Amino acid sequence: MMKEGVFREKVESISLLKSLLRLGRREEILELLSEGFCARCKGLLESRFENLSNGKFYKLSSSNGKFCSVDSLNLCSPDKSSTSSRKKRHLHEHTTESSAQALEPLSSARHQINYSDNLPALKKRCLREHTAESSAHALEPLSSARHQMNYSDNLSALKKRRLHEHTAESSAQALEPLSSARHQMNYSDNLPALVNCRQHSWDESEASLSDEFNDMSRVRRKDFKHLKMIDGSLINIVKGLELHTRVFNELEQKEIVEYVYKLQRLGQNGYLRARTYSQPKKWMRGKGRVTIQFGCCYNYGKDKKGSRPGIMRDKEVDPLPPMFKNMIKRLVKWHVLPPTCVPNSCIVNIYDKDDCIPPHIDHHDFLRPFCTVSFLTECNILFGSRLEIIGPGEFSGQIAIPLPVGSVLVLNGNGANIAQHCVPAVHGKRISITFRKMDVSKMPFNFRHDPELQGLQPLVCSPSTRPHAQQVQRPNLIQQNKRVSH
Ligand SMILES: O=C(O)CCC(=O)C(=O)O
Numbered sequence: 415m416m417k418e419g420v421f422r423e424k425v426e427s428i429s430l431l432k433s434l435l436r437l438g439r440r441e442e443i444l445e446l447l448s449e450g451f452c453a454r455c456k457g458l459l460e461s462r463f464e465n466l467s468n469g470k471f472y473k474l475s476s477s478n479g480k481f482c483s484v485d486s487l488n489l490c491s492p493d494k495s496s497t498s499s500r501k502k503r504h505l506h507e508h509t510t511e512s513s514a515q516a517l518e519p520l521s522s523a524r525h526q527i528n529y530s531d532n533l534p535a536l537k538k539r540c541l542r543e544h545t546a547e548s549s550a551h552a553l554e555p556l557s558s559a560r561h562q563m564n565y566s567d568n569l570s571a572l573k574k575r576r577l578h579e580h581t582a583e584s585s586a587q588a589l590e591p592l593s594s595a596r597h598q599m600n601y602s603d604n605l606p607a608l609v610n611c612r613q614h615s616w617d618e619s620e621a622s623l624s625d626e627f628n629d630m631s632r633v634r635r636k637d638f639k640h641l642k643m644i645d646g647s648l649i650n651i652v653k654g655l656e657l658h659t660r661v662f663n664e665l666e667q668k669e670i671v672e673y674v675y676k677l678q679r680l681g682q683n684g685y686l687r688a689r690t691y692s693q694p695k696k697w698m699r700g701k702g703r704v705t706i707q708f709g710c711c712y713n714y715g716k717d718k719k720g721s722r723p724g725i726m727r728d729k730e731v732d733p734l735p736p737m738f739k740n741m742i743k744r745l746v747k748w749h750v751l752p753p754t755c756v757p758n759s760c761i762v763n764i765y766d767k768d769d770c771i772p773p774h775i776d777h778h779d780f781l782r783p784f785c786t787v788s789f790l791t792e793c794n795i796l797f798g799s800r801l802e803i804i805g806p807g808e809f810s811g812q813i814a815i816p817l818p819v820g821s822v823l824v825l826n827g828n829g830a831n832i833a834q835h836c837v838p839a840v841h842g843k844r845i846s847i848t849f850r851k852m853d854v855s856k857m858p859f860n861f862r863h864d865p866e867l868q869g870l871q872p873l874v875c876s877p878s879t880r881p882h883a884q885q886v887q888r889p890n891l892i893q894q895n896k897r898v899s900h
Pocket residue numbers: 761763771776786788795817835837846848
């Protein structure tokens with residue numbers, strides 16, 4: 415006697431099958447399902463289909479005959495069937511795999527490889543559709559599963575692995591696998607365009623050096639000049655500033671921004687170390703910029719405990735995530751930052767509309783040069799020997815430099831040490847990532863050097879990697895800036 419639950423399940427499966435049949439693709443379904451079957455099994459399957467179509471559910475059970483066992487290599491042998499044993503093997507793989515398909519996108523790829531060569535056209539078409547569809551579906555839930563595993567709001571599994579539970583060393587490792595998974599998701603599943611265009615820039619193994627030189631040669635660099643009388647001498651107070659545009663292309667910007675949002679979600683949900691993520695209350699215009707710090711914890715001002723501004727050596731934050739290390743590698747390889755000053759920390763600023771960063775000179779706990787990369791919305795950064803606060807998020811300064819998205823502003827020399835800088839209230843959501851190398855004597859006590867960032871070298875042009883002639887020039891424009899007020 416069939417148990418009630420089992421019976422209900424069976425009825426549900428049957429009605430599902432019936433719906434499939436109603437789609438009018440009986441022949442195709444049958445042909446697909448019976449691929450590799452011997453003539454007897456094919457007949458059996460057909461009769462079951464017939465019974466199903468006629469509503470004779472009771473005749474669907476194995477009482478009307480048994481299929482050959484999938485375990486036996488002798489079944490559906492070539493003499494009984496029109497298909498080869500290789501196909502059969504594939505069928506059985508297919509059968510076993512298909513249940514796991516939703517979880518295993520690779521199996522779709524395997525399907526393609528296994529089936530594509532010797533199936534009739536119709537089957538090929540069905541399989542292609544099936545593969546395309548199922549791989550789309552399989553990838554979707556999988557990426558979101560991965561996504562969930564890495565970032566979502568209710569990650570009990572991840573919570574068990576809270577990053578702050580790890581030691582400095584293991585925390586580097588802990589972020590690593592998560593971020594590698596993120597990487598995989600970003601680079602393979604979700605952004606096929608990147609695979610087709612600039613993969614070389616991230617994945618050195620795939621690199622086409624010559625292509626990379628071409629991309630590098632598109633970068634434009636501007637220098638700046640603003641003379642000011644200081645102690646009786648005329649000084650260019652922005653000497654050492656360099657704006658490198660077109661360093662990160664649109665797709666890369668998109669990727670990086672998405673990555674930052676994921677980090678933000680991790681931070682919001684408590685999966686980053688305590689001081690890594692900070693989201694102050696927005697109590698007035700211009701206040702409340704979100705920051706995410708990696709490598710070291712920087713204290714902006716005198717806090718309640720009287721701590722002075724600078725790196726808090728006894729506090730730990732999460733290490734630089736892989737995406738940011740890739741960015742750093744790009745900056746060194748593409749001659750934006752010198753190999754003598756490879757950043758080992760960074761701060762991500764997430765500005766909502768009207769958020770700002772007030773006038774300051776970056777602390778000398780960080781070496782020069784350092785740089786800031788811009789995303790989402792262009793804005794002006796102001797420089798001046800003395801910037802004034804006019805109102806909430808409003809400042810006046812002598813020099814305004816527009817920061818295009820995907821650009822890198824390098825601060826060095828007077829531009830980093832004499833001139834102050836600030837970003838007045840932004841007009842739309844903006845993200846910047848400031849990369850800085852710590853003074854070795856100011857590093858967090860538990861700081862571990864990342865081997866991936868040691869020994870980076872700029873790309874050097876050789877005859878075989880020389881970019882196309884028209885792209886070689888890298889103009890070095892000196893801009894005379896006028897006094898501006900905001
Ligand atoms: O957002 C920017 O472009 C500037 C950021 C900045 O000045 C800083 O992080 O010190």
